[in-house]
Amino acid sequence: MEKEFTHFDDQGNAIMVDVSNKGNTAREAIAKGRIELGAEAFGLVQQRKIKKGDVLGVARVAGIMAVKNTALLIPMCHTLLITHCSIDFEFEEEYQGITVLCTVKVNGKTGVEMEAMTGVSVALLTIYDMCKAVNNEMEISDIGLIKKTGGKNDVNCQID
Numbered sequence: 001m002e003k004e005f006t007h008f009d010d011q012g013n014a015i016m017v018d019v020s021n022k023g024n025t026a027r028e029a030i031a032k033g034r035i036e037l038g039a040e041a042f043g044l045v046q047q048r049k050i051k052k053g054d055v056l057g058v059a060r061v062a063g064i065m066a067v068k069n070t071a072l073l074i075p076m077c078h079t080l081l082i083t084h085c086s087i088d089f090e091f092e093e094e095y096q097g098i099t100v101l102c103t104v105k106v107n108g109k110t111g112v113e114m115e116a117m118t119g120v121s122v123a124l125l126t127i128y129d130m131c132k133a134v135n136n137e138m139e140i141s142d143i144g145l146i147k148k149t150g151g152k153n154d155v156n157c158q159i160d
Contacts, residue, residue: 007076016076019109027106027150031116033143034092034099035124041134042096045127052130056089059100059130063087063123067104070115077114080106085115087123100124111151117143 009015037045045055052058064085071079084105089098102119104112124140131138146157 014076016078017110019078022109024107024109025150027108027111028103028148029111029113029116029145030101030103030147031113031120031143031145032099032101033120033124034095034097034141035127036095036097036139036141037127037131038135038138039096041131041138042091042098044134045098045131046091050130051133055127055130056098059089059123059126060087062126063100063102063119066122067102067112067115067119070118073118074114078108078110080108080110080112080115082106082112082115085119087119098127100127111148113145113148117145 007014007017041050044050048054064087066073067085068082071077082104084103086101086103088101088103090101091097092099100120100123102116102123104116104119106112106115120143124143128138128140144157
């Protein structure tokens with residue numbers, strides 16, 4: 001069975017999907033990504049001694065703002081009334097980095113996968129920006145969806 005792409009009209013033009021006839025359902029998405037900081041920057045972030053300020057506090061706010069503004073960045077995303085968003089951090093000693101987790105919830109007609117991945121991406125970029133004076137060779141990787149519930153399909157992905 002071939003999947004039908006709903007982001008194109010009969011002439012092949014990109015369109016925003018019409019969700020007007022869909023009912024609201026509880027939806028949640030969780031995304032994660034990571035940044036390798038290097039030993040010096042990793043230690044400074046842990047000790048809250050980066051000169052630009054509270055790296056994780058600023059990254060959390062930036063990630064939440066990105067979630068709320070995803071429709072301004074991704075052309076075919078619908079504007080959503082986000083009911084919950086959290087940005088969490090895990091220090092990873094083995095690679096001297098941080099894993100960022102973004103959880104987004106909505107009661108709506110379309111999912112929040114793009115919002116969760118946008119939140120992770122902007123939080124990681126904010127960490128990079130705030131630490132680049134210490135190390136400009138940091139590496140952002142492994143951004144992806146790890147869970148999605150609500151709508152037609154629930155998804156559990158395990159990205160490493």
